[in-house]
Amino acid sequence: MTIPQHRIVFLDRDSIVANLRPPAFAHDWTEYRATRADQALARLRDARATIAITNKVPLRAATLDRLPDLQMIAVSATGTDIIDLAACRARGITVSNIRNYAVHTLPEHTFALILALRRQLLAYRADIEAGLWQRAEQFCLFGHPVRDLAGSRLGLAGYGALGKSVAAIGRAFGMEVVVYNRSPVVDAGVTQVSWDELLETSDIVSLHLPLNDQTRNLIGPAELARMQRSALLINTARGGLVDEQALADALRAGTIGGAGFDVLTQEPPPADHPLLALRLPNFLLTPHTAWASTQAMQVLADQLIDNIEAWVAGAPRNVVA
CATH class of the missing domain: 3.40.50.720 (NAD(P)-binding Rossmann-like Domain)
Structure with missing residues (x-):
């Protein structure tokens, strides 16, 4: 039996109303509709996540310190203030974000x-x-x-x-x-x-x-x-x-x-x-909906998987840390 190389955990899947294609490499996929900040550590650690996907769930240094398997954070948004980027750089964790998807x-x-x-x-x-x-x-x-x-x-x-x-x-x-x-x-x-x-x-x-x-x-x-x-x-x-x-x-x-x-x-x-x-x-x-047209969310979802696949292929894109 082949063990998937990467274990992916999407912490707040309900933040994107779009079709999300499976990444084109061997992996385990776990998703949660939503995750509180105090739940993130356990959910990532228990899955031994190598890739975390988050839209608005914060990942700070104290959490990252206890996730030795984590190698990539794919932010399913443009803003990255929820991530401790300095801590990611110090630990060699790649962080990517979404760009230019909401230009209309x-x-x-x-x-x-x-x-x-x-x-x-x-x-x-x-x-x-x-x-x-x-x-x-x-x-x-x-x-x-x-x-x-x-x-x-x-x-x-x-x-x-x-x-x-x-x-x-x-x-x-x-x-x-x-x-x-x-x-x-x-x-x-x-x-x-x-x-x-x-x-x-x-x-x-x-x-x-x-x-x-x-x-x-x-x-x-x-x-x-x-x-x-x-x-x-x-x-x-x-x-x-x-x-x-x-x-x-x-x-x-x-x-x-x-x-x-x-x-x-x-x-x-x-x-x-x-x-x-x-x-x-x-x-x-309005309740943070300027970004959320049907078309824009699908572009975001596609780019999210593109970012993960590019990193796994050794050619990371949209890297912020």
Whole structure:
């Protein structure tokens, strides 16, 4: 009897709603619908996993220290802040992630949030539900200013693949696109600006950055106060980029015009999260679904197996550690 060379454990299979083909090499496969952080060690150790797949289950140094068989972590997402990368490097564990799979779905969701807020869809829906249009004296109902995207300034913090796709849609709407990015930007139709200028002059600020020590709470009370009072803040990137209590305070105070978020620092959020208590027509929160179109999730699932097969073949790809 041939013993499979690799033992694969997928810790949170339900995080991907897609077909997942079997890897094209001998292996044992174990999957769990979901795994709590305190269950990860036992599940990986008991299976003597050589390959761990995780979307949002954290793997820190204390856990990795007790997994001598582990050789690869395949992250079924782009963000890798759940992994102790330094510990992986020290232990020779390869870490791969998923890249450029959401270049259509996330930008589309970004503009769904922008359009809903700029066109006042939530506010006017509430008015209709309250019977205001039905009692109006003319054919249309005013009360909430509607603003076009054409001619407005879209400020992008970060200009990777997703930022570039958002910029392309913005230009198609006739928007002026400005970018704050650490490396030089040379694309036609895009102007690179300082962080100060982006905050102070953009009609819409959209975040497309990873979460790390440099970007955590990048936008707090001081940054919100510097934005235009009519400006929108959009975050479809990572929870933790924005001080969420400061955002709730700014929205209540009218410091900024509105916000559309798809991510929070803690997911699922606790019942007392400051943004969940908001019932404002200028705030829209979606449950981390910007990435999750049917098409994008299948691309992700295929790339996940591609990454594992490439590593087993000795030609690792999408390596972050």
